[in-house]
Amino acid sequence: MVSNSILLNYSGTVEAAQTIPLNFRTNGTVEKVLVDEGDFIKKGQLLATINDTDAKNLFEIAQSKYQQATDAYNRLKSVYDKGSLPEIKWVEMETNLTQAKSSFELSKNNLEKCKLISPMSGIIGRRNIEPGMSSINLMGSPLEIVDINRVNIKISIPENEISKINKGIEADISVSAIGDKNFKGKVTSVSPVAEKFSRTYEAKIEVANTDLALKPGMVCDVKLYIPSTKSLVVVPYQSISKDSDGNTFVYTVDIRAKRAHKQIVTTGDYFGDHIEVISGLSSGQTIVSKGANKLSDNYLINW
Numbered sequence: 001m002v003s004n005s006i007l008l009n010y011s012g013t014v015e016a017a018q019t020i021p022l023n024f025r026t027n028g029t030v031e032k033v034l035v036d037e038g039d040f041i042k043k044g045q046l047l048a049t050i051n052d053t054d055a056k057n058l059f060e061i062a063q064s065k066y067q068q069a070t071d072a073y074n075r076l077k078s079v080y081d082k083g084s085l086p087e088i089k090w091v092e093m094e095t096n097l098t099q100a101k102s103s104f105e106l107s108k109n110n111l112e113k114c115k116l117i118s119p120m121s122g123i124i125g126r127r128n129i130e131p132g133m134s135s136i137n138l139m140g141s142p143l144e145i146v147d148i149n150r151v152n153i154k155i156s157i158p159e160n161e162i163s164k165i166n167k168g169i170e171a172d173i174s175v176s177a178i179g180d181k182n183f184k185g186k187v188t189s190v191s192p193v194a195e196k197f198s199r200t201y202e203a204k205i206e207v208a209n210t211d212l213a214l215k216p217g218m219v220c221d222v223k224l225y226i227p228s229t230k231s232l233v234v235v236p237y238q239s240i241s242k243d244s245d246g247n248t249f250v251y252t253v254d255i256r257a258k259r260a261h262k263q264i265v266t267t268g269d270y271f272g273d274h275i276e277v278i279s280g281l282s283s284g285q286t287i288v289s290k291g292a293n294k295l296s297d298n299y300l301i302n303w
Contacts, residue, residue, distance in 0.1 A: 006226035006227075008165075010155040010157070011220075014219075017152055019144055020145045022118070027134070027135050029050060029133070030048060033127070035048070035127070037126060038124060039124045040121075041122060041145065049115055050135060052114035059108055059111045062104040062108075066100040066104035068100070076090070076093055122146055123146050124143060124146075126141075126143065126144040128141065148215070149210070152205065153185060153205040155202075155204075156195070156198065158199075160270055164226050169187045171186065172223040173207060173220050173221070174220060174223075183209075233283065238292075239290075248267055250292070251292050252286065253288060258300060265277050
């Protein structure tokens with residue numbers, strides 16, 4: 001096969017473009033959970049609450065003291081302005097008002113911390129809380145928001161192919177879970193560091209997901225088209241054999257004579273399940289791709 005581009009095949013996994021873990025800003029017992037996994041939510045929406053009885057009581061006390069301090073300040077201000085109130089008493093009044101205001105704002109903030117508010121619009125991807133649970137003992141975040149208007153397809157690249165993968169390479173994605181629906185994408189990132197155990201490199205492909213059909217965790221087939229500056233001759237790697245002298249060869253087929261002939265070749269890089277043939281073959285030749293181990297030079301083929 002002669003090609004001006006290299007086709008590489010991978011298995012990929014769909015990931016959300018953005019995942020935000022949400023946590024309560026204070027400890028307590030979960031009172032309400034207002035959303036479920038898969039729910040669409042808006043920025044500023046109330047998602048869950050912690051029991052706020054203690055925080056509400058402290059808020060009401062602070063609010064009352066702040067109101068008292070404000071009333072006293074307003075009553076004595078006219079007295080101070082007329083010079084009938086000692087300076088030291090006025091400074092004390094101002095200090096009391098400032099402290100009461102600070103306590104009020106602090107208690108108000110602590111009351112608001114009992115609410116879990118969404119910082120963005122998206123979808124609830126994970127729910128790890130139920131009413132009655134303690135926010136202290138949760139394993140992981142209570143809720144996670146995911147943005148799947150755009151998703152990433154994560155693939156693993158073998159080390160012998162990583163040099164061919166760059167940002168901007170176009171990809172075709174097929175997802176069997178939704179009827180082999182096809183999507184287009186482009187490589188947006190390529191890790192420079194191999195995974196410790198698999199010795200593969202992670203790459204991500206960004207895909208528009210306007211109808212939200214792609215869900216995180218879905219498995220998909222990925223085809224990457226690697227542009228080449230020259231025409232390449234590539235053959236299935238199963239068609240390549242080595243003889244006892246260490247020569248690499250394929251069996252070409254003489255269709256008229258119905259015979260297979262041993263052809264010495266020089267191979268290059270692997271491209272998925274194909275390998276480049278640098279010399280020894282030309283366009284248009286027919287080769288044996290399977291069962292070559294059963295053949296010999298000038299072998300008669302029964303069609």
